[in-house]
Amino acid sequence: MDGQGWLAERFEEHRTHLRTVAYRMLGSVSEADDAVQETWFRLSRSDTGEVRSLGGWLTTVTARVCLDMLRSRASRREEPLGVHVPEPIVSHESGVDPEHQALLADAVGLALLVVLDTLAPAERLAFVLHDMFAVPFEEIAPIVGRSPAAARQLASRARRRVRTAAPVPDADPARQRTVVDAFLAASHTGDFQALLAVLDPHVVLRADSGAASAGASREIRGAEAVAEQALTFSRLARAGGFVRRALVNGAAGLVQMVRGRVFSVLGFTVTNGKIVAIDILADPARLRRLDLTVLDD
Numbered sequence: 001m002d003g004q005g006w007l008a009e010r011f012e013e014h015r016t017h018l019r020t021v022a023y024r025m026l027g028s029v030s031e032a033d034d035a036v037q038e039t040w041f042r043l044s045r046s047d048t049g050e051v052r053s054l055g056g057w058l059t060t061v062t063a064r065v066c067l068d069m070l071r072s073r074a075s076r077r078e079e080p081l082g083v084h085v086p087e088p089i090v091s092h093e094s095g096v097d098p099e100h101q102a103l104l105a106d107a108v109g110l111a112l113l114v115v116l117d118t119l120a121p122a123e124r125l126a127f128v129l130h131d132m133f134a135v136p137f138e139e140i141a142p143i144v145g146r147s148p149a150a151a152r153q154l155a156s157r158a159r160r161r162v163r164t165a166a167p168v169p170d171a172d173p174a175r176q177r178t179v180v181d182a183f184l185a186a187s188h189t190g191d192f193q194a195l196l197a198v199l200d201p202h203v204v205l206r207a208d209s210g211a212a213s214a215g216a217s218r219e220i221r222g223a224e225a226v227a228e229q230a231l232t233f234s235r236l237a238r239a240g241g242f243v244r245r246a247l248v249n250g251a252a253g254l255v256q257m258v259r260g261r262v263f264s265v266l267g268f269t270v271t272n273g274k275i276v277a278i279d280i281l282a283d284p285a286r287l288r289r290l291d292l293t294v295l296d297d
Contacts, residue, residue: 004044011040014055016102018062023103024128025066027086027113030289032103035065059135063125063143070121083217085208085281086113088267090255090292091247093177104250110267110279113249114206115166119158126151127158167276169251169269176252176270177245183268183275184243184254187234195227200274205229207264210283226278233264246295255295262287 018039022032039062051057088110089100096104116124122144129135129143130151137148137155144151170176179198186194205220207229220226233256244255248267256264265287269277281287 007043007048010054011043011058014058017055018058020102020105021059021062021128021133022066024108024113024116024132025063025124026069027117028286028289029087029089029103029291031069031087035062035069038065056139059129059133060139060143063129063140067121067125067143070124074121083206083208083219084114084117085206085267085279085283086110086117087286087290088248088253088265088279088281089250090253090265090290090295091250092295093245093247093252096247096250109169109249109251109269111169111269111277112162112166114277114279115162116158118165119161120154122146123154123158123161126154127162130155131159167269167271169271170273173252175273176268179270179273179275180252180254180268181245183230187230190231190234192227192231195230196223198275199223199226200271200276203274203276203278205278205280207280208283210285244295255292262290262292265290 015036018036019029019032022035023029026032026035039058042061042065043058048054048057089096089104091097091100116128119127125144126137126140129140130137137151140155141148141151144154146154182198183195185191186198201223202221203223203226205226207218207220209217220229242257244257246253246255246265248254248265252268252270254266254268255262256266264280264282267279267281268275269279
């Protein structure tokens with residue numbers, strides 16, 4: 001085996017880990033795959049003879065690539081209210097696809113990714129690498145161009161934000177599904193009071209329809225306002241569409257189909273038996289990038 005072939009084999013041994021790092025950094029499987037591919041290009045053009053830990057070197061390169069992508073994304077983002085729902089991982093309701101198990105470890109739900117999306121790129125990198133992958137601040141510091149102490153502060157600020165803004169979902173999938181099914185049934189029957197019964201008083205709904213439909217992207221807070229919006233979504237679904245149950249980032253969710261096409265993916269965060277967050281991706285461009293073949297019966 002030549003040197004390039006040996007290097008390719010070593011890279012494949014680390015691919016799953018690198019995709020996991022990149023997904024937490026970017027909140028998009030397609031972009032994570034792009035970042036991992038760029039890491040391979042950089043590896044194939046580098047002299048790694050002096051590298052002591054190939055895994056650590058690859059993680060660092062992937063983190064740098066993701067940081068550049070986050071900064072580029074922040075500079076071109078046009079959503080006036082910052083409504084951005086990460087690209088979810090959709091699985092059949094019977095269980096998460098084995099290929100996605102690592103990506104969704106540690107309860108990486110949509111609500112957490114939404115909060116990570118509000119962080120500055122350097123804060124997100126420091127938090128993800130240190131708190132999720134135990135990378136020392138001495139190794140994080142040169143990636144973000146700060147001292148180890150400053151990198152520690154970046155992670156600390158991010159951690160406070162996550163703790164205060166990211167709800168912790170109920171661990172029981174069956175309990176989640178019961179609540180989401182009750183929400184779906186109440187939406188279909190137009191039962192406003194039944195909707196209020198499953199919604200937390202401070203529930204937040206985020207709907208991301210993409211840059212082309214900026215006016216339709218919105219954030220709605222409060223049980224009554226979210227219940228009213230749910231009834232609107234239900235009327236749209238009944239106009240030539242239907243809803244499929246699915247797992248969205250490992251939690252109970254829904255996929256809305258209209259005229260044979262995916263109209264939206266709904267991720268739910270259920271805490272203490274109430275829905276505290278609903279994240280809806282309805283951006284046609286990004287929906288086309290999702291792998292929904294797992295829903296085929």
